[in-house]
Amino acid sequence: METINWPDFEKVEMRAGTIVEVNDFPKARNPSFQLVIDFGPELGLKKSSAQITQLYEKEALIGRQIIAVVNFPPKQIANFMSECLVLGVVGENKEVVLLKPDRIVKDGQRIA
Template sequence: MEINWSDFQKIDMRVGTVITVGDFPEAHNPSYQLQIDFGVLGVKKTSAQITQGYNKKDLVGKQVIAVVNLPKKQIANFISECLLLGILGENKDVILLQPESEAENGDRIG
């Protein structure tokens, strides 16, 4: 499906730093609960099915890219406030998108 430029401009993608990672045993598929610092936008929560490729300890401090202007979504007993972006590998493993060099939390992707 093709979208036009004005549709794309509505998507607010930002850089953030993962500050906490916890287990999410209530999720249907193995997932983590994350808190991500987006600088001036504050801290947002999300869940992500990234347990295959990432351990909790290595995620803390990692910069990631997320869509921050989607409506909140309830996943089991958790409210997700943003959507992490990643590449789906052959086995549906996720490779998180991240900046090549350090960026300011809250910097906009464009």
């Protein structure tokens, strides 16, 4: 594993956000949802493609807080522009368990 120094870590902007919209993403190479996430008044709404279909239903994701990296450049995935990276733990069968705060926090708060 490659190590990083503290200034490298400080460059990564991880924030809490709430999923406000979930859509199917049939054009994605791997099964995915298109998410719209509210990161509060400073960052607003951001879109993300997330490969989380194995463990999550669309309806159950609405209103759920997540953790995402918000300072990557936008990335085109098929016909969709992903603006942030939703974080999760990848299991043995490539299923993703979303990271979330264990208490409700304000959208947009930074992860330290």
